[in-house]
Structure formats: C-alpha cells, structure tokens
Amino acid sequence: MEQLRETLKGHHLRTTTCREDVLSTFISKKNALSHGDLEGALGENYDRVTIYRTLKTFLEKGIIHKVLDDEGLRYALCSHNCSEEKHQHDHIHFKCSECGETNCLENLHIPAVQLPKGYQPENFNLLIQGVCPKCG
Amino acid sequence: MEQLRETLKGHHLRTTTCREDVLSTFISKKNALSHGDLEGALGENYDRVTIYRTLKTFLEKGIIHKVLDDEGLRYALCSHNCSEEKHQHDHIHFKCSECGETNCLENLHIPAVQLPKGYQPENFNLLIQGVCPKCG
C-alpha cells in the first residue's frame, strides 16, 4: 500500500486509486498484462479510457514497458529503475504456448549480435516462445 | 509474373489477381508490411476484407510470417521454404526509428541463450531497434 504510493511519487505521479490498483495488479500478477486483462480485473471500478491513460502515463514515466508477442501488445513492470529520461530493457521475454503467460526473464541478457555495417542498434527485444517450467 | 504463380501453386493456392498483387507487393517493397500498407497500395482494387483474408491464408500456408514491433503487426515474406506444417524463423528483425521500416536481417542468426531450468524454447524472435544504414 505505502509501497505503491512511494513508487508513484518517485515517478512524479499523483496517487489515485486507479493508479494504485493498476500498479498493484501488475505486482500481484507478475506476468505481462494487456489492456484487456486490466479491464477484466478492474473494469467495474474504472472507465476503459482511464485504464488506457494510466497505461500511457506509466509507459511515459518508465514504470512499465511494452511487451510484444504474436497476439498483441502487453505491458510489464520495469525491473530496474527506469525514468522518463531513459529506459533500459535489453531483456528477454518468454511466452508459454500452453498457459499463454508472458514473463520477463530477469537477470538474463541478450548475447551480442554482430550486425552488418551501418546498423546502429539502440535496443534489443528478444521474445522466446515455448513451454514454461510450470507447464512443461 | 510466372514466378508468382509458381509460388502460389507451390503452396497449394489458387492463383487470383489479389494474391498475385499482394505477393508481388511483398516482393517489390522488401520490408515488412502491415495490413494498412497493403490497403494503401492495393485498396482501390480489392476489398479490405479480401486483403485480411489473403494475409491470413498466406500465413497459414507459410508464405509470410508475422513481424512485431511497438507499433503493431506487420508481415514479411518467409525466406526459406516454410510450409503449412513447419515454420522456421529464428531470425532477426531490424526496425529503423528514422524511416520506420522493418527489415529481416537474413543470414544472421540469434546467438544461443542459456535459459533457466525447465524452459523449453521453440522459437526465437529478436527485434532490434535503432538506425538503419540508409538513415544513419
């Protein structure tokens, strides 16, 4: 509870019940969530539009980041302290084809790739699909 | 022209002008295309729905594959001979933040990643964002 407020304040955001609820949903569910997931979880309490805007704000402030897979866009908490100025997520997402959950594999880093001349990479995003330990 | 028919036939598809046009657009543009891109290029000749269905069919038959980035879903030609049964795309996509184009980096392969115990990976998808040689 108090933790949530700290996180919001730390990113220069007012604490509102919607933001607290969205943030705490991310924390409790752990895996990546779509707008639809959040709407399912909180939709009776908040307007669809408010959830969209909350996600947008969290993205901008560096609280969450986008996660991509075949089925669409999801969001997950930024593990390291991202801010409005810099985002750092050269990490790996694993999507389970059984349970459908997508999780960040913390601590793992993407191995270096030797790009052809002229390419100036800025960030890397690796999605691995397969079966997770829970379902395997 | 004849090439296109061969490709379609090879994947057990009837040759229709829409399919030929969609396929030849992929071949000539080279980069990954969204439904909207195709609609822009061919929309006067074909119905929106037909283009959706053509993409779906091409996906199923292994002629194209999905390409993901922050901004949405795109499609690109399968380089190696994919079929309805098996798709093989452990390749790398590079998205340029200047021109917005996404291209497959053929020939490059994703380096091995040491996953924690229990994870059974099936396919890998690496998206690199940055500046491409053309814009750099």
Add this chain to the structure above:
DNA sequence: AATAATTGTGCAACTTTGTTGCAACTGATA
C-alpha cells in the same frame, strides 16, 4: 468445351480496440 464442385471475393453489418474533447472532480500545495 460445357458443366459441376470448390474456393475466393465483395458487400454489409458488426465487434473490438484505441483515441479525443470537454465538463466535472480530486489530490497536493500553500
């Protein structure tokens, strides 16, 4: 070459997903 069987297309209607403007409200600050 004509016809039958099959597959593809266009249209209309609809659902889902995401966006924008504005009035009303709320939380932080003094």
Add this chain to the structure above:
DNA sequence: TATCAGTTGCAACAAAGTTGCACAATTATT
C-alpha cells in the same frame, strides 16, 4: 480550506479486425 494543475468519466468517434452470405472465378470432371 481555497486554489489550481492534473485526473477522471462520459460521449462520440476512428481504426482495426471479424462474420455471414450471395455471387464470381478457378479448378476438376465428363
């Protein structure tokens, strides 16, 4: 507790994607 920027809900809209069905085009059959 009065103020004011920041936030929310509502309504309306725009974009993206789907479905059913009648008709058209392609392939197979004779």
